[in-house]
Amino acid sequence: MAIGVKVMKRPEGETSYVRAALRGMRLTFKHMFQPKVTMQYPEERTTADARGPYAIAPRWRGTHRMMADEQGRSKCVACGLCPQICPANCIKLVPGEDEHGNRYPLIYEIDEFRCVFCGYCQEVCPEEAIHVGVHFENAEYGRDRFVYDLERLTSQTHPVSTLWDPADPKGE
Numbered sequence: 001m002a003i004g005v006k007v008m009k010r011p012e013g014e015t016s017y018v019r020a021a022l023r024g025m026r027l028t029f030k031h032m033f034q035p036k037v038t039m040q041y042p043e044e045r046t047t048a049d050a051r052g053p054y055a056i057a058p059r060w061r062g063t064h065r066m067m068a069d070e071q072g073r074s075k076c077v078a079c080g081l082c083p084q085i086c087p088a089n090c091i092k093l094v095p096g097e098d099e100h101g102n103r104y105p106l107i108y109e110i111d112e113f114r115c116v117f118c119g120y121c122q123e124v125c126p127e128e129a130i131h132v133g134v135h136f137e138n139a140e141y142g143r144d145r146f147v148y149d150l151e152r153l154t155s156q157t158h159p160v161s162t163l164w165d166p167a168d169p170k171g172e
């Protein structure tokens with residue numbers, strides 16, 4: 001993508017700041033008569049499919065979610081790619097193997113408190129198992145509650161993020 005450069009010229013000679021101040025005041029007064037968009041949270045809440053000023057972008061990267069198969073088992077095959085790529089080193093994976101040689105996670109945990117929500121784990125996962133979600137209401141009273149184990153990750157039901165699409169840079 002080509003980057004446009006705008007060259008700003010410094011004003012020459014005497015400059016009056018009254019005009020700039022009036023322009024700023026005009027903008028302030030204009031906003032006084034526009035509809036307010038402050039959400040009265042938590043009385044008012046948004047949802048993943050909300051539209052308008054409270055909409056959450058579908059590419060929002062929030063609380064993780066592990067996808068499951070028809071039997072309710074995690075789709076993770078314990079390949080180890082997500083803990084390898086995670087820049088915050090907040091994914092703990094202990095792989096296991098069943099009698100048929102199929103790998104699965106014995107332990108899979110994500111520390112949501114350390115996570116920087118980059119979305120790399122979702123991008124790298126070959127099974128489309130782990131996702132960042134269109135969700136943000138994950139406040140807790142203790143730090144230990146931010147460590148999501150496999151069961152908790154799999155029980156999440158919120159929509160998953162579409163991440164950033166170069167063909168749709170504004171997420172529309």
Ligand code: SF4
Pocket residue numbers: 082085086087088089090091110114115116117118119120121122132
């Ligand atoms: S979103 Fe990024 S920081 Fe968070 S667990 Fe995934 S790879 Fe790690």
Ligand code: SF4
Pocket residue numbers: 075076077078079080081082083093121124125126127128129130
């Ligand atoms: S990248 Fe996917 S399949 Fe591999 S360990 Fe992570 S969640 Fe499991």
